[in-house]
Each structure stands twice: as structure tokens, then as C-alpha cells.
Amino acid sequence: MYLGNYLKGRQSREQSFHSTMTDRFTVAIFVLLVSCICRTLGQTCEGNCGGKLDLCSCHPTCTSLENCCKDYKEYCVEVLPYSGSIMGGTDFIVLNSTFNNRPEIICRFHDNIKTEGYVDENSRGHCISPLLYETGWVPLSISSDNGTTFNRVGAWLSVHTGKLDAKFKAILVNSTKWQYYATPKVSGNLEMTWNTSLVRAEKVNIELWGYRETGEPYTDIWLGEWAYLYSLVKDQPNSGSFSFLPKPAKNGFSSWELGSLRISPSVYPDGMWNVHAAWTEDHALAWHLEEKFRQNSTVWALDKCLAWDQLENKLPNFLREIIDCPCTLAQARADTGRFHTDYGCDIEKESVCTYHPGCVHCVRAIQASPMYAAGQQCCYDSTGAQVLTADSNGGSTPDRAHDWGSPPYKKPPRIPGQSHWVYDVLSFYYCCLWSDNCHYYFKHRPSSDCRQYQPPTSAVVFGDPHFITFDGVSYSFNGYGEYTLVTSFAKGLTIQGRTEPVNGTLKATQLTSVAMQETVSDVIEVRLLSDHNGLEVLQNQKTLLFSEQSWMDLHGVSLFSPTSSNVTVMFSSGAGVEVRLREGTMTTTVLLPEEFKDTTKGLLGIMNGDPKDDLTLNNGELVWNVTNPEEVFSFGAGWAISNQSALFTYDSKNLLDTYFYAPRHDISFIPVFSIPENPDDPLAIQASEICSGEGSQFCKYDILVGRSPTMGNATKMSFQSHISLEEDLKQVISCGWLSPPFNGKKEGTTYLQGAKVKLSCDEGFTLKGSSERVCQENGWWTGEETNCVALINIAGIVTGSVIGAAALILIITTIVLLSRKQKKKAARTEEAVTTEAF
Numbered sequence: 001m002y003l004g005n006y007l008k009g010r011q012s013r014e015q016s017f018h019s020t021m022t023d024r025f026t027v028a029i030f031v032l033l034v035s036c037i038c039r040t041l042g043q044t045c046e047g048n049c050g051g052k053l054d055l056c057s058c059h060p061t062c063t064s065l066e067n068c069c070k071d072y073k074e075y076c077v078e079v080l081p082y083s084g085s086i087m088g089g090t091d092f093i094v095l096n097s098t099f100n101n102r103p104e105i106i107c108r109f110h111d112n113i114k115t116e117g118y119v120d121e122n123s124r125g126h127c128i129s130p131l132l133y134e135t136g137w138v139p140l141s142i143s144s145d146n147g148t149t150f151n152r153v154g155a156w157l158s159v160h161t162g163k164l165d166a167k168f169k170a171i172l173v174n175s176t177k178w179q180y181y182a183t184p185k186v187s188g189n190l191e192m193t194w195n196t197s198l199v200r201a202e203k204v205n206i207e208l209w210g211y212r213e214t215g216e217p218y219t220d221i222w223l224g225e226w227a228y229l230y231s232l233v234k235d236q237p238n239s240g241s242f243s244f245l246p247k248p249a250k251n252g253f254s255s256w257e258l259g260s261l262r263i264s265p266s267v268y269p270d271g272m273w274n275v276h277a278a279w280t281e282d283h284a285l286a287w288h289l290e291e292k293f294r295q296n297s298t299v300w301a302l303d304k305c306l307a308w309d310q311l312e313n314k315l316p317n318f319l320r321e322i323i324d325c326p327c328t329l330a331q332a333r334a335d336t337g338r339f340h341t342d343y344g345c346d347i348e349k350e351s352v353c354t355y356h357p358g359c360v361h362c363v364r365a366i367q368a369s370p371m372y373a374a375g376q377q378c379c380y381d382s383t384g385a386q387v388l389t390a391d392s393n394g395g396s397t398p399d400r401a402h403d404w405g406s407p408p409y410k411k412p413p414r415i416p417g418q419s420h421w422v423y424d425v426l427s428f429y430y431c432c433l434w435s436d437n438c439h440y441y442f443k444h445r446p447s448s449d450c451r452q453y454q455p456p457t458s459a460v461v462f463g464d465p466h467f468i469t470f471d472g473v474s475y476s477f478n479g480y481g482e483y484t485l486v487t488s489f490a491k492g493l494t495i496q497g498r499t500e501p502v503n504g505t506l507k508a509t510q511l512t513s514v515a516m517q518e519t520v521s522d523v524i525e526v527r528l529l530s531d532h533n534g535l536e537v538l539q540n541q542k543t544l545l546f547s548e549q550s551w552m553d554l555h556g557v558s559l560f561s562p563t564s565s566n567v568t569v570m571f572s573s574g575a576g577v578e579v580r581l582r583e584g585t586m587t588t589t590v591l592l593p594e595e596f597k598d599t600t601k602g603l604l605g606i607m608n609g610d611p612k613d614d615l616t617l618n619n620g621e622l623v624w625n626v627t628n629p630e631e632v633f634s635f636g637a638g639w640a641i642s643n644q645s646a647l648f649t650y651d652s653k654n655l656l657d658t659y660f661y662a663p664r665h666d667i668s669f670i671p672v673f674s675i676p677e678n679p680d681d682p683l684a685i686q687a688s689e690i691c692s693g694e695g696s697q698f699c700k701y702d703i704l705v706g707r708s709p710t711m712g713n714a715t716k717m718s719f720q721s722h723i724s725l726e727e728d729l730k731q732v733i734s735c736g737w738l739s740p741p742f743n744g745k746k747e748g749t750t751y752l753q754g755a756k757v758k759l760s761c762d763e764g765f766t767l768k769g770s771s772e773r774v775c776q777e778n779g780w781w782t783g784e785e786t787n788c789v790a791l792i793n794i795a796g797i798v799t800g801s802v803i804g805a806a807a808l809i810l811i812i813t814t815i816v817l818l819s820r821k822q823k824k825k826a827a828r829t830e831e832a833v834t835t836e837a838f
Contacts, residue, residue, distance in 0.1 A: 045069045046151045049076035060542035061651035075152050083157035083548045084129045085164050089277030094125035099144050106143040108150050115274040130274040132158045134409030135416045136553035160416045161281045162343050163551050170194035170263055170280045181287035182294040191243040194263055198278035201265035206232045206242055210256030213412045213422050224415045228271025229253045235266045246287035254290040258421050284429050301434035308427045312444040318374040322398055323365050325378035325386055327450035330728040332363045332378055335456055336568050337576020337591045339363040356394040359387050366570050368406035373414045375402030388447040390737050391749045393438050396447040399424045451736050455729040456591040459604040460722045463715035464502050464510040464706050466698045469605030469614040477636035478509045478671035482664045483603055484639045486590055490599040491573055492519035496647050507672045508705045511586045515647035518571040521556025523647050526567050532584035534564035541649040583714035603639050629673035640665035672705045695719035735775035743788040753777055761788035
């Protein structure tokens with residue numbers, strides 16, 4: 001409605017422009033005068049967002065500290081919604097800023113992408129997000145003086161279409177039909193739907209936009225391009241659905257094989273960039289391809305497949321630099337610092353796994369490879385075994401371009417989604433889905449097995465608080481302060497933890513916040529809300545909301561938070577930090593790849609496989625008696641952080657007084673070191689009922705000292721969860737893929753320790769070598785290489801030889817007889833001639 005009013009009134013506003021110039025000039029002079037006065041007093045946030053001034057603050061913490069400059073919200077803006085599709089078209093409101101007497105505004109993303117916004121009848125500014133070639137937070141600035149100054153600043157979150165919730169995009173009904181259209185037995189009308197609130201207009205246009213990449217791969221002229229192709233329909237009632245009978249595209253547009261449909265208000269000209277709109281996901285444009293495709297899609301696709309095969313032969317080999325897949329589904333789901341669920345094949349959502357038949361779950365490597373920005377995908381069947389392309393068309397496949405893109409984005413092969421489509425998905429359609437020539441595809445996209453995979457090592461902090469180090473040493477440390485959990489100078493990783501007394505008064509503490517950073521990444525903090533009912537996430541001391549998106553790509557780090565009690569932090573090195581909330585208590589698990597070996601220090605120990613040196617003081621001295629709680633307490637206190645190294649946010653008077661302006665370890669706080677044994681304690685019976693087995697001492701401590709059966713039960717669950725994680729991450733031996741013999745077959749597609757593979761030959765062949773091979777602990781198969789040899793038929797050979805010999809004798813006899821006959825005939829003739837002569 002606001003957008004329609006803006007468009008209808010635009011012409012009249014332009015006509016009255018000159019008559020209002022004097023008033024606007026007066027207002028502008030007044031605003032500049034006030035701004036100058038405020039700036040002189042150091043009290044304006046215009047141009048100072050994120051800073052702390054002498055008399056007030058423009059820093060994100062100013063709201064909770066109640067020291068914001070009066071114009072903080074006017075210039076340091078928030079927007080709603082704060083996120084949208086990478087394709088653009090989202091209409092969002094600029095909160096807490098008023099734009100009186102200003103019909104339009106200009107919204108600038110980064111410093112070079114501008115879209116035209118508008119002001120609604122309530123004087124609220126609206127921006128339209130642009131089509132971008134990157135994901136993550138994009139700097140936003142807004143001008144209300146026709147682009148002279150951009151003095152309001154904020155940020156916009158650009159989201160990969162595959163990670164965007166379905167309610168924010170148009171939907172292709174039966175998307176498989178769209179992408180198989182005109183192949184055998186696929187025809188008829190196609191249908192799409194959308195939420196009408198995504199496009200506020202009475203009538204809409206439905207346009208097809210295409211994507212392609214041009215230029216020499218891996219050069220500076222390699223570019224990605226979105227372009228408007230044509231409109232399917234114009235002035236269509238905005239009913240939320242549309243169906244049509246596809247026809248081959250004209251004017252050469254059928255050469256565009258990848259694209260997306262856009263629904264936009266019909267008041268805009270065809271193909272106008274960056275307007276309010278809803279988009280479908282990008283997809284293979286089978287439905288508009290040329291007539292040759294419709295006549296024989298298999299032949300058409302084979303030609304494309306062969307051309308792709310020739311192209312791949314010329315491109316660099318990226319396979320050598322991608323990470324190996326985890327051996328099992330359990331490992332893949334546990335290694336959260338390096339792998340994350342592939343949204344197209346998710347066991348939690350019971351996905352169909354269209355591109356990986358026979359699989360139940362796939363993961364992708366979170367980080368792209370360093371040089372070629374390639375990706376790794378690993379898929380698993382219902383038994384938890386990795387599926388390989390050498391055994392199945394549904395096997396795990398590496399990607400020349402990572403599906404999620406990679407920094408700095410913007411150019412191939414780092415453009416999120418589209419680069420992957422161009423080099424890895426369309427070719428799969430050519431070779432595997434539109435024709436039966438997968439061997440060409442898998443020649444260039446073979447599964448990576450897991451022989452080189454090294455699972456990460458984990459450590460955990462839980463309860464009030466208890467520690468299990470990377471090398472398995474368990475202890476309790478109830479210090480009150482801020483401490484180093486892990487630091488690795490070699491890798492630039494620092495993880496810090498903050499503790500507070502349980503219930504404010506008891507002589508036990510609990511973890512309430514974890515702050516972390518890797519080299520020059522954003523600083524991430526995850527902390528308990530004041531009511532202990534959720535987790536709060538901060539990026540560089542500013543609160544992040546996960547109300548719209550569960551995944552965020554930040555600088556040098558990614559975040560995943562599907563619920564308010566579950567946050568996973570993933571750094572570029574592959575280090576992962578899981579923070580979970582159980583019954584009001586934080587549990588923090590750190591997972592580090594093999595590359596961190598011998599580089600870590602802190603409360604979680606030295607990751608080197610040697611538990612004896614885990615409790616090492618900051619000065620290098622060892623704690624010799626790890627069973628002495630006072631000595632362990634002294635060890636923990638020694639890892640208190642300093643003001644200079646602190647990564648935490650101090651956005652309340654309590655935090656400033658308790659931690660920032662005070663020693664980071666409260667020496668006056670002496671906890672209870674041992675579990676009290678009092679049979680008359682009313683909680684003793686509950687403690688004995690809840691706590692049993694391995695780790696029961698932690699559970700009992702939290703109940704009898706922390707005075708909370710709920711916390712004790714949460715501690716028990718956290719301990720058991722860690723034990724399960726350790727089990728999932730155990731090193732698994734793989735003997736590697738075993739090929740079937742030529743002219744034979746194999747039974748079994750699991751290649752891990754203890755797995756058996758049976759080998760046999762086709763009819764007419766005999767087996768030489770081992771008929772069964774077993775994967776051994778040393779990573780080698782038992783037995784000998786198997787071959788299938790053609791059978792030798794002795795009886796047949798003898799019979800054939802006899803028959804052959806008899807035939808030969810017969811032939812020779814016949815020749816001899818004929819020869820004799822000819823000689824006799826010749827002798828008679830000679831005799832007759834002689835008689836005549838006489």
C-alpha cells in the first residue's frame with residue numbers, strides 16, 4: 001500500500017518540487033546548524049556510530065548502559081526485517097528514524113550499490129535490498145538529501161537462497177517437474193505460488209532472469225552475470241499463484257540454462273533492477289530450452305555432457321586441496337567445526353535427497369578450499385556408511401565451486417549458489433539426470449574416501465563448572481572471574497569463559513559467558529540471558545538476533561543457532577565451539593582439528609595426547625597432584641585474563657564493577673571443594689537417585705553444593721553427551737575403496753575396519769585370488785587381488801582337435817586320391833596318343 005501510494009504520488013511531488021525548495025532549504029540550514037552545535041559539544045552520533053564520545057556513546061552497548069547520545073537511534077539505525085534473499089527485492093523499514101517531508105530516500109549497500117527507497121505515510125523510511133553476489137552482513141547507509149550525504153548507517157544480512165526460509169520466497173510447485181520438463185514423459189502445465197504479502201501490489205509481472213559466467217576461468221575477467229530475459233506474463237492479478245504451458249524460448253534466450261523467476265509489481269518497467277519483488281530459487285531451465293532439447297533431450301544432454309568433459313580436462317585439478325570426508329555419519333554430524341548439514345539432504349527433515357538417491361544425509365565442508373574455492377560434499381546411507389560414486393550414482397561428490405560461496409565472494413567461483421550451479425549442478429543434469437552418462441561426471445567428481453580423515457579432538461566445560469580436557473583429564477574449578485579456556489598462539493585462537501556464583505550466594509560457580517576470536521575474525525560472545533532461559537549472541541559487542549535466520553556468515557567466522565538454547569561457532573581454521581543450554585546451565589564444547597596439536601594452553605589443557613601435562617600453569621609449571629582440589633583451584637586462578645586480553649562485553653554496571661574494574665579472579669571467593677556427606681541432607685536421596693555411574697561425582701556436587709537437582713540432572717546429561725561425542729569422534733580405520741574384478745562383481749560397499757567384501761565372477765569366468773577380503777586394523781585388505789579368468793573347456797578342446805585332425809586327414813586323403821586319379825587319367829591319354837601314332 002505504501003509503495004503504491006509512493007509511486008502514484010511521485011509525479012505530483014515532482015511537480016511541487018520547486019514550490020517547496022525554500023522550505024526545504026530552511027529545514028536543511030536548521031538541521032546543519034543543530035548538527036554543528038551537537039558536534040561541537042561532542043554529542044551527535046552522525047558519523048560516529050560505533051564510537052564512544054566524551055559526553056555520550058554511539059556504541060552498541062550504550063542502550064543497556066543508558067549513556068547513548070540523544071540521536072543514537074536516528075543515525076545508528078536498525079532495520080526490519082534485517083535479512084533477505086541474496087537476489088534482492090526485500091522491502092525493509094528503517095526503525096526509529098523519521099523522514100518528515102522527504103518523499104524518497106536513497107539506500108546504499110557497501111559504497112557502490114544504490115537502490116531507491118521511499119517514505120510511507122507515517123514518515124518511516126523504506127529501503128529495497130539489491131541483488132548481491134555475496135552473503136553475510138553488508139554495510140548500509142541511507143541518504144535523505146538526494147545522495148549528498150549518507151549519514152544514517154546500519155547493516156543488511158544477505159542470505160543464500162538455499163538457506164532462506166520457504167516463506168520468504170516464491171515456490172516452484174513440483175520443482176522436479178520444472179527441471180525435467182520436456183524429458184520423456186514430463187509435460188503439461190507448470191505452477192508456482194508465493195505469499196502475496198511478499199509483493200504488495202494488486203497486479204504483478206512474472207519475469208525470467210538468467211545467470212551465466214563469462215571470461216576465462218581463474219582469471220581477472222571471469223565474471224558472473226544476472227540478466228533479465230523476458231516476461232512470462234504482465235499485469236497478472238496478485239493472487240499468489242500462476243500456471244502456464246511452457247514453450248521453447250525465442251530470440252536466443254534458450255541458451256540461458258540457469259535462472260530464477262521474479263514476481264514484481266506491474267508498475268515497474270520490464271527488467272528494472274532492484275525493485276520490490278519475490279524470487280524463486282535458481283533452477284535448471286529445462287522448461288524453456290530450445291526445440292532440439294524437446295525433440296531428443298538425451299542426445300542434446302549428451303552433447304552438453306561431452307562439452308563439459310572437454311572443459312574439465314582443461315581446468316586445474318582442485319581435488320588435491322579439499323578436505324577428506326568423515327568415515328561415518330556419526331563423525332560427520334559430530335565434526336561441527338568443519339562440516340554442516342547439506343539442506344538438500346537432511347535426515348532431521350527427512351529430505352528426499354534428490355541428487356543422492358540411496359542416501360539419508362549429506363554434509364558439506366563449511367570452508368572452501370584455499371586456492372580454488374572448491375567444496376566437499378559427503379553423503380551417507382541408512383547404515384551410517386559413506387556412499388561413494390564408484391558404487392552408486394548417489395555417492396558423495398566434491399564441487400569445483402562451493403555451494404555456499406566463499407569470501408571475498410562477488411566473482412566466480414566464489415559467488416554463493418550460482419557458481420556451484422554452473423560448474424557442478426548443470427553438468428550433473430547433462431550427464432546423469434537428462435542422460436545416462438554419469439561416468440563422465442564422476443570422472444571429474446569422484447568421491448573422496450576417508451583414509452586421510454582425522455577427527456577433531458574435543459574438550460568440554462559444564463555444570464558449576466567441571467572440565468574435561470582435550471586429553472581426557474577431568475576436574476572441577478569453581479573460581480569466580482574470567483579465565484582462558486583455550487589459547488593457541490600459533491593459530492591465533494582464543495576462547496575465554498566467565499563464571500558467576502550459583503544463585504548469587506552459594507559457594508559454587510557456573511559458566512555464564514564464553515567469548516572467542518581467531519586471528520582477525522569478529523569477536524563472538526555467547527552468554528546466558530539474565531533469566532537463564534536462553535542464550536544471547538554478540539558480534540563485536542552488538543547483539544545478534546536469530547529470529548529470521550539460523551545461519552550467519554560473519555568476518556572469519558560463521559554462526560548457526562536453530563534455537564535460543566543452541567549456538568555453534570565455526571572458525572576458518574575448522575575450530576568449532578558448541579554452546580548448549582540445559583536447564584538454565586551452559587555447556588561449552590570445543591572441537592579442534594589435528595593442526596592444533598601441541599599448540600594449545602589454558603584450562604582445557606595441552607592437546608597432545610598426553611594427559612599428564614594438561615594442568616599446566618601459565619608459566620609452564622605442572623600441577624603434580626590433580627586430586628588436590630586446592631592445588632587445582634590455584635591452577636585455575638592462574639589462567640585469569642587481563643583487561644588487555646579480555647574479549648567480553650561489559651554492558652551493565654554489574655559487569656563493569658564485578659569484572660572490568662576488579663581483579664579478573666576474585667580471591668575472596670573460596671568455593672566448597674568437596675562433596676558434603678550428610679545423610680540428613682534432604683537432597684541426599686535425590687542425589688543418589690539421579691547420579692550414578694561414570695561422572696556421578698560431578699552430578700552429586702551440583703546437587704549437594706549447588707543445591708539444585710535440576711542442575712545436577714543437566715550436568716549428568718552434559719557428561720553423557722560428551723561421552724557420546726567422544727565415541728562418535730573415535731578414529732575409524734578405512735582400507736579404501738575395493739573395486740570389483742573385471743568380468744565379475746562384489747557384494748558389500750563398506751570399507752571400514754572389520755568390513756567384509758565378497759567377490760565373484762560372471763558366468764564363463766573363473767576366480768583367481770581371494771573370494772572374500774576383510775579390512776584389517778592396519779588399513780590393508782586381507783587376501784590377494786581378485787581376477788576373473790575365462791574358463792578353459794578341455795573336453796571341447798580335445799573333441800575339436802580330434803575333429804580337426806580327422807578333417808585334415810580327410811582333406812589330405814582326398815587330395816592324394818584326386819592326384820592319383822589325375823595321374824592315371826593322364827597316363828591313359830598318353831597311351832592312346834602313342835597307339836594312334838603307331
